[in-house]
Amino acid sequence: MMMKNTPPTGEAVIALMGPTGTGKSTFINLLTNDENIRIGHDLESQTFDVSTSRYVDREAGLAVTFVDTPGFDDSRDGVTDTDILRKIADFLQAEWVLFVFVLLDIDIKRYRGGRKLNGIIYLHRISDPRMGGMAKKNLRMFKELCGDNSLVNVLIVTTNWNLVDEKEGSARQAALAQGAFKPFVDSGVRLFRHDKGLESTRLIISELMDQEPVALKIQEELDAGRSLGETSAGAVIIEELQELQKKHEEEMESLRKEIEDAARANDEELRLELAEERRKLEETMARAVEDRKVLEMKRITQPVAESSMGVEFATFSKMTELEDTVRTSSAESFALVDGGHSEERHRRRAGSGSPVREFLHELADIGGDLSKAGGERLGKAGVIGAIAALWLLVPLLAAKKVMAGH
Structure with a gap:
């Protein structure tokens, strides 16, 4: 049968979120075959920038722009949760586009919310026997980013079904539906298995193609004039930074005493080793201070x-x-x-x-x-x-x- 070659009549923007290694890039690449997409085969992060790939199915008459987002568990040195949240917020708010609209005196209110999404897919590894700390943090950040109003466009998708047997995987998904995912399920969010390669990928996106585009909670909060740290998602990071500051101060005091003890004992090798630990801790503390400044900075002011x-x-x-x-x-x-x-x-x-x-x-x-x-x-x-x-x-x-x- 000859395939149609007609322009797409349906356009959708679908974002993929979730921890590192859950298969976000793999999911997208199944459809797009985008050679620029880096796919990791371990838990090392491959995506720091928010990246996009476009998929056009002319036979079905649809086009999808996929948005690949980094997880809040980036494994690379120097990348913090603040960096990741800022990247996601920048993409959603589309600040450069807003600037051009203001410059051209176009009705800015229509664009203040930035990009709207037809779908948001949260991916979770069914191969994980339990939901660990990083997975819980990512799910919490996802909840605060989206809010309640956008959940109608959310799907939770479990991946890595090839690494578990059917019975074990089904039991884990049922437990998740009654546990970590229950607040979402109770709000109408549906769970899907990504267990049949391209077939399940197409099925999943078909569920989102006709959804009305929505703004996420963080977009509405930023649109209201809040700083990144005043948003619900930013507040989670500030809470963690405050806990880390207390921990770092205790570690610094402990190091100070150990360095003094090493100096009194004339143990120069130990003293130098401890001094290097202190230097690294000072760098970490300084970065945390910079993160707080970024979170507290107002992102958009009124026309001046x-x-x-x-x-x-x-x-x-x-x-x-x-x-x-x-x-x-x-x-x-x-x-x-x-x-x-x-x-x-x-x-x-x-x-x-x-x-x-x-x-x-x-x-x-x-x-x-x-x-x-x-x-x-x-x-x-x-x-x-x-x-x-x-x-x-x-x-x-x-x-x-x-x-x-x-």
């Missing part, structure tokens, strides 16, 4: 100034990390638009109301396309190069507009 052209500007936190935000927001917002969008762009520019507004619309379109192309081919370096190229193009485009007006 109006230029001579009547253009409002908004101030965003962490703008020094523009390349991260552009890669996730600019590229992916354009990736969701299928072929044939140039006509829509032309219509929007023509109806913008003024030459300045039309020029800014065109600039935003070009910037988005450059960022998308650069990010797809060269990663972050490509995005930075695209930004530099855009700045070089500004005077040329402006000159072109001036000449066209004469």
Whole structure:
């Protein structure tokens, strides 16, 4: 039978969340065959940045953008839960897109919530005999990120069924439904098995394709003007940081006494070893202080100034990390638009109301396309190069507009 080759009529954005090693990247790669997706075969984290992959099924007439998120148990040195929460929040809020909307005086209220999701899939290894501390923390963070209102779009999916026999796996899933997952199940969240490869992958996403897109709780909290630490998810991290601070202070006092004892005993080798431990602990404590600052920083302020052209500007936190935000927001917002969008762009520019507004619309379109192309081919370096190229193009485009007006 000949396959249809029609443009997709259904668009969905589906995020995958859960601990490291639960198979998020594997799940996505079954459909997309994306060679850029790194798949781990152990519990070492492969995903720190929030990454996206697009799947188009022209026969079924649907398209899905998958959002692969890091777990709150990253195994790499220097990566903290604060880093991961900020990455997820940046992606959901799409700060660069918001900045462009304000710059162009588009109705910002329609976009304040950032990206909305048709589906959120939480993955859990059925091969784990019990839910350990890291798994419990990830589930708690997931609950605080999503809130209650978005649970209608949530599925919990168990993986690694090939590592357990049917009877044992079924017993574990039943226990989870009455235990750790019970609050979700009681709220209507359904549990699915990912045990048949591509077949179960397609079944799972089909359950989410027609769902109305929703904003997560953290998006609503940030939209209300809260800092990251004032959100429900951020509060969990602050609570942990406070507990760690107390523990670190006790460890530091203990090390101080041990170093003094080693010095009195003229044990230079032990003293140097303890001094190195203290140095590492000081670095850890300093990083925790930086994390608190990030969590307490207000992310978005209200419009603060109006230029001579009547253009409002908004101030965003962490703008020094523009390349991260552009890669996730600019590229992916354009990736969701299928072929044939140039006509829509032309219509929007023509109806913008003024030459300045039309020029800014065109600039935003070009910037988005450059960022998308650069990010797809060269990663972050490509995005930075695209930004530099855009700045070089500004005077040329402006000159072109001036000449066209004469």
